[in-house]
Every structure is written in structure tokens, then in C-alpha cells.
Amino acid sequence: MNALTVHAPVLLVAVPLLGAFATPLIGKLGRGPRDLFVGLIVAVTAALAGLLAADFFASSGAPQLYVLGGKGLSLPLPSGMTVPIRIMFEVDGMSAFMTLITALVTLTGAYFSFSYWRERSGGSMYYSLLLLLTDGIFGMELTGDMFNFFVFLEITSIAACGLIGFRVWLKKSQEAGFKVMTLYTLSGLFVLLAVALLYGQHGGLNIAFLAGQIGTLGATIVDKVALGLLLTGLAMKAGAVPLHMWAPDAYGEAPAPMSAVLVANSQASLYALFRVLFTLFGVGVALSTNGWIIIVFAMLTIFVGVTMALVQSDIKRLIAFGAVSQIGYMLLGVGVGLVRRASLLAGGAALADKADALDYGFVAMQGGIFHMLNDAACIGLLFLTTGAVIRASGTRDLNKMGGLAHRMKWTTIFFVIGAFALAGVPPFNGFASKLLIYEASFKVSPFLSVIAILSSIMLLAVFVKAFQGAFLGPRTGLSDAGEAPLGMLIPMAVLALVVIAFGLFPGFFVDTIVTPAARALWFGRDAYIGAVLGGG
């Protein structure tokens, strides 16, 4: 282990922060140096995320600590104490996996923006907010401290709303900005209140410490209220129906590349939700009730997302509702896993390492977690192609578009790949993860997987309609623009390659990166606590 891998978790937060603070200053030199600087920062960040993940997945999989400001990086407790006193980062399989998703989406989003935002005003502030948003997402995924998590949550909220309202000349973007900011703030305050309750009850803020306390002492009423507040707040931030009212507006009104990053932001909230359900409250509360709550959220999200997508005529809003529905599949996979894990634990069965790895609950978890990565890739691809399409045709209304396939061959191909992948058509990656979810949820209740499959088919119909409206048909006067510039095509191509690669070799990716992430949630609670409090 060299110095870079040791410091990688904190550098992953500090480097985008440096970029965000310096971008407005460098922007005074002109567009060229600024784009170069931002490109460099984003590339370095992605490289760090890759390094962290590669190092982690190659190692034994024990959680890795980074104590901020401490004399020893992996000495969480001062001598003679049982409470960690400093903020620390704790990287386990799930965190490392999430950083990969964020790095992929930010990298393509930022490089796409270099072409997309070339002719617009306020570029320095745009990239500064983009780097702040990235920074907040990384922080949410890596931190091991509840209050620190809240701070990063607020960073993402404010940076995201700055980006949603960035195109001030659009009436709807301002309405969306206000609405999203209100709901983000409310969800942040719910989380903060939960943190305050937990602190008041246990006198600590570290996730591992609180999990240990709840595990040994059992959850009191105050802890359960805190759990309820955390569930509500994080489900709201992730955009799960019935707390989804902000999500289509946010994805629909943000600049196209930023919609992709906002999806990564929602996924970071989902990650936190899973962390709360599996690690913080992994023992001591009614686990299967939690699981069923998540499944109800999931079914509502899938169903409402797809039905609302059916009636949209605005292409961006249509894809936004598609993005909402996909959050439901991730929740379904993990919810099924939670229910199964609860029944295993209630039956007194120890979650033995090897024997349970093929249990259907574990498979559901693999599906849900793999779908996060797949969704980030194909929803990102769809938002980027939509950005290119709207730029070329000058409208977002599907009824006014048409015939774009004649002029924009590559964009058309990328759109088709993204749409088929999202709807779960076999050769692409969405199918690989959805299949795992269907199989596993069938064992809990056939009803769940029937609804999930039907919704996927409906989603395919939605995309066929969108494809026909935008790309086929006669050439309209609006579509006189040519193919998207190369600066936009390359990020799309990268995402399309990722989509195809995951679709062709799902087994390889599930084994190398998804399984360690699922194991970290399924088995990893004791290791997570043990890494901080010792023992294990």
C-alpha cells in the first residue's frame, strides 16, 4: 500500500473541492484554460476512484479506515476510550462500488458539457457547481459519520439546485429550482433531526459506534423515530414514490448532462438508505417490516414512474419518469434481500459466509446493486442523447420533432442502445440485472415480479413511442441541424460501450465488483462495526 492508496478516500473529496474553489479564478483566464483545468480535475478524480476501487476489490475486503486529523490513520479510538472522537471515512465494498458509479457519470457528464455548454454564459460557475455536486456525492458515499453525512447531503442539495435553476431564462427551471430546493431542504432537516435524536440517545455520531450501541442495547422509541425520519428523508432525497414530486422536475429541467449526475445523486441517497437499513439498524428493530416498507415503496415507484412516462409528450420529462421508475427496481432488489435476511436471522440461522451466497435474498441484493450501476450507465446515455437531440432540433416536444435519424445516425444508435438497455431487452445490461431481480422476487411473491416485468414491457412501449416521434418519420423543418459534435459523441460512445460490455459479460462484473458490494451489506455489519470499535 503506497501513500496514494492510503490517502485515496480523502483525496477523492479534496481534489474536486480544490477544483471547485479554483475554477472561478481560473475561469478569468478564459474558456480554454478553464476547460483544461476542469477536465484534468475530473480525470484525476475518476482515476482516484478507480484506484480506490481496484485496490479495495483486490484486497481481502476488510473495511478501510481513514481518521481525519488523527495521529494514526487507522487508530479510530484514543487510548482507553470506547467512543470514536474524530470524523472518519470508512470504505467497504458498497462504498467503493458507489464511487465507481459516480466517477463514470461525472466523467462523461463533464466532458459532454465542454461541447454542450460552449455557447452559454456562466461556464465557470457551472463547472464549479458540477464539481461541488460530485464532491458531495463522493462524501456521502465514503463518510462513516452521521453528521458529516448530513453536511455532504446539503452540499449536494445546494449544488444540485444551483444547476437545476441554472438556465434562468426558462420559466419552468425556476419553478423546479424552488420546488426541489424546498423538498431537498426538508429531507435534509429530517436527517438532521434524526442525527440529533441519535446523538441525544447515545452520545456519539459515528455510524459504526451508533450501530454497535443499537445492537447491544436494543432500539428505544427514540431510535425508532430516528429510523422513521431517516427513512422518510432519504427516500425523499432518492425520489421514491410517494415522495417523488421533485424528481421528474429536477431531471427534466436541469441541463442534460447534469440530469445524469442528479441520478447519481439519488443513488447516493439510496446507498445511505441501505447503509441505514443494513448497518445502522441491522439488528434490534423489526427487520422484515423495514423490508416490506421498502418493497411497497419499490412497487409504487415502478408503477407510477412507468405510467406517468406513458402520458408525457416532452422527451426529457418522459426519460425523467423512466429514471424515477428505475429507482424502484433497485429498491425492490434490496427490499427482497432485506426481507429474506430478516427471516434467516429470525430463524436463528447464522449468515454463514459461503453457504448463503446463493440464497435468493442474496441474489436479489446482487440484482438491485448491479442495477444501480446499469441504470447510471443507460440513463446517463439517454440523458446525453436527449441533450444532443434537443440541441439539434430546438424543441423538447415529441410531436414537433421527427426525422432526426436521417441527420444524426450515431445519436440515433446510442438512443436505441440506451432505451433497450433501460427497458431490459436481452443483449444489454439492464436485462442482466433485472433478470436477477425478477427471479429472486418471484420467490417472495409472484405478484411482485409480474408487476416488475409488465412495467418493463410498458417502458419499452414508451421508448418505442419516443423513438418513433423523435427519430423516424419525415424530416421536419426543425431538424436541419447535423450530427452532434464529436465532443458530445465520445462521452455517449463511452457510456454505450459500458452498457454493451455489462450486457455481454454480466457474470464477470457481478463476480468482481457487485458481489463484494452485496456482501458488504449482507454479511458486513459486524466487520463494519469491528473495524472501528475493535473485536468484531
Add this chain to the structure above:
Amino acid sequence: MNVGSFPFIIAALLVVFGLYALLFKRNLIKMVIGISLVETGVNLFLVMVGYRSGGAAPIYTYANAGERMVLPTPQALTLTSIVIGLATTALLLSFAVFVHRHYGTLDVRKIKELRG
């Protein structure tokens, strides 16, 4: 003096009043005020959680020897969350200015292009 959990109830009520304003008021500015109230309630709750009966501020400059001190962490957390509240309010009010510029009103019933 033992006051039971009465102070915590006051903080919770402040949060509830803020939520009421946020959910049932029609004016954007009043909604922002509601959010500020919720924030204040949560901050108040945080500070209260750290109080130790008879404790003084945790500062050693000219303190009395052997004095009992209140818990410092909640004060640090409250400081952080106050600044976050300030940042949020500034951004929300800016959005309200622009919504007013585009729609000519602050009434939420008339600002509804994003339905469905």
C-alpha cells in the same frame, strides 16, 4: 431543577409550526419562513441535547476552576447547521425572486406549469 422533557417538546412544536407553514401556506416567502422555522426548531433541539444541568460554556478563558461544562459537540454541530440554513435560505429566496420575475406572482396555486 428538573423540568423533564418539557424543553424538547417546545423544540418539537417549533418544528411542527414550521411544517404547518410549509404545507398549508400559499405564498412562496411564507414557505421559506416555514423552512426557517423548522431549521430553528432542529437547531434548538440540538443545543438542548447538549445541555448538562448547571453547566457553563466550555471555554477555559477566565473560567472558574473545576467548573462543570456543557457538552461542546452539539454547539459545534449547531454552528454548522446554522450556516447551512443561511445558505439554503439565500438560494431559496433567489429562486423566489426569479419565480416572481417569470410568473408575476408568488402564489403557489398560480405557479403550476410542472404538473403531471
Add this chain to the structure above:
Amino acid sequence: MNQDGMSIIVRTVTRFVYGLVLVFGFYVIMHGHLTPGGGFQGGAVVASAFALLLVAFGAAGVKGRLSKHLLQSLEEIGALAFLGLAFAGIGTAFFYNLLANSGSLFGASVALGPNAGFLNTGGLVPLMNWAVGLKVMTGIASIVIVMLVGARKEETE
């Protein structure tokens, strides 16, 4: 209320109070590690002096004195300084306080228990207070200026 600020009474009082508020703000920042206060609180006090100036003299009245671009640059410099101070201890860990008890600048040790308080203590803490103070005062001041000017434009249009 006219466009250029408020009445002569308010302006005169502002001229008198302005300097005092600034001095108090800088005092709060400087003694952050000894007395109640610190970078955020002191920065907010200084920014309130700027806000007072803006309200009393109007946006036009302070145009030459407070430049939006200067404030913005100073804010970014403050933020970068804070990040740099956090990076200073990366040889041990991010945010490691390497000046505390080192004997050099701000490196004096303090006597245990209640004492009178000495400025030359705290290691990186006073430096961080200054960085944050600079950041907060310029940040809040630029928010106030931008929102005041933007909202004024709205009223006149």
C-alpha cells in the same frame, strides 16, 4: 425610500457605527480560539457592516467601494486557504493540526485548566479562523449585494 439609500440620520449613524462593527468583527475572528466566537461568527459580523453600508447608502452609493468581482475573488482565496491549511498536515492525516504545541507560530502550549488566554496558541486553529472569516465575510457580502441589486432591478423594470 429613494434609490440611493436612506435618510441623513441613518447615513450619519452608519458612518459612525460602521468602523466599530468592523473592529468588533475582526476581534471576534482573532480571538476565536480563546473566547466565544470564531471565523464564522466574526465573518458574519463584518458582513453585517457591509450590509449596513448597502442599506444606508444604496447600491449606487457603495459602487466604487465594494467591487463584486473583488469580493468573489477574495472568497475563493479564503476557501482555497482553508483547504490548503487542511492539506498542510497530510503527511500524517488530512486536517492534522501540525502547528499545535510545536513551539513556532501559534505553537505555544497552554496551561491546563482556567487561564487568561494567549493569542499565540491553537496551532492551525487561528489560521483557519482567519481563512474562514475572510471567506464568510466576502461570501455573505456578495450574496447581499447581488440580491439587493437584482431585486432593485426587478422593482424598476
Add this chain to the structure above:
Amino acid sequence: MRKATLLVAFLFVTAFLLLAATSMRPFGTPNDAAMDDYFIANAQTEVAANNVVTAVVFDYRGFDTLGEATVLFAAVIGVLALFRKLREDER
């Protein structure tokens, strides 16, 4: 209909919060103050600062403060971005 839903949600949250507030420990008697007692005992030797709150803000929990400064920075950039000067074709 919408109003009724909101009212139900509101009453639910109210009951929830009051339940939490009433079942908290009595005011002024922290359950477990080991972390805070450590700060009070060691701030002077470890950070050499008389003000324990500042020691917590800038040293023990310094990273939170960096995040908080970042939040403020994000808000400033966001507000400046909203009120920025637009290009002719953007109005």
C-alpha cells in the same frame, strides 16, 4: 383531496415528533458524555485552544467545517449564477 392528504401526513409527523420529544431522557442529563468529556479534558493539551467549541469545530470535527464552508461557497456560486449577466440569445 390534496389538502386532506397533506393534513393526514402533517398530523402523523406531529404525533411522531411529539412521541420522540416526550420519550427523550430528561433535560439536562446526558446519557453518555464520554466523547464530550474527552473534548473538555483534552482540548487544551491536544489543540492548545482555550475555547473547546472552537477546538471541536476546527480540529476534532474540522472536516465538517470544511463541508460547511463548502455549502456556503455553493450557495454563493448558486446565487451569483442566478443573477449573472446573460448573453443576448439567452433572454
